[in-house]
Amino acid sequence: MHLDFRPGFLRFRTIPAALILTIQSLARPGNQKKNGEEYFSRSFTVEEKNSFFEYAFEHSDYRHFPKEFKQWVFQNDKHSLSFAWAKNSAILIPSHTGVVPTEADIEILKRFAKVFEQAYVRFMDLQTKEEQAAKIAQEKQRLERPCAICSLRKNS
Numbered sequence: 001m002h003l004d005f006r007p008g009f010l011r012f013r014t015i016p017a018a019l020i021l022t023i024q025s026l027a028r029p030g031n032q033k034k035n036g037e038e039y040f041s042r043s044f045t046v047e048e049k050n051s052f053f054e055y056a057f058e059h060s061d062y063r064h065f066p067k068e069f070k071q072w073v074f075q076n077d078k079h080s081l082s083f084a085w086a087k088n089s090a091i092l093i094p095s096h097t098g099v100v101p102t103e104a105d106i107e108i109l110k111r112f113a114k115v116f117e118q119a120y121v122r123f124m125d126l127q128t129k130e131e132q133a134a135k136i137a138q139e140k141q142r143l144e145r146p147c148a149i150c151s152l153r154k155n156s
Contacts, residue, residue, distance in 0.1 A: 049079035086117030
């Protein structure tokens with residue numbers, strides 16, 4: 001089965017709060033994160049899986065998944081989620097086949113989560129600096145206007 005993962009195909013920022021709460025209630029990774037653990041994995045019952053995807057396929061951007069994929073998800077009797085997280089970000093690996101990351105995969109996933117976190121923090125720093133530079137440029141223009149007017153008056 002071929003899935004289309006074009007950029008923008010899924011807009012995760014538009015997932016409704018109810019879906020996020022559903023994910024949190026199913027996975028319950030919060031305690032592990034608070035305890036300083038960097039990885040969490042959980043397998044779900046068929047009922048939990050079907051309840052989640054029935055909601056997700058109707059009320060989120062998951063509704064854009066191809067019909068064949070949706071049917072495939074419901075035909076599977078396995079579903080697990082594996083998380084690796086940092087302070088501001090998380091990486092999630094779903095499995096519909098029962099295959100979960102090995103110990104070596106988990107270590108790579110945790111390292112990747114740390115690198116992604118560093119890139120995210122750097123992006124946020126650059127975004128803040130760009131905003132500051134724009135404000136400084138606006139302030140500079142505001143301060144230069146009276147000076148320009150004064151020099152025009154002096155010259156005339």
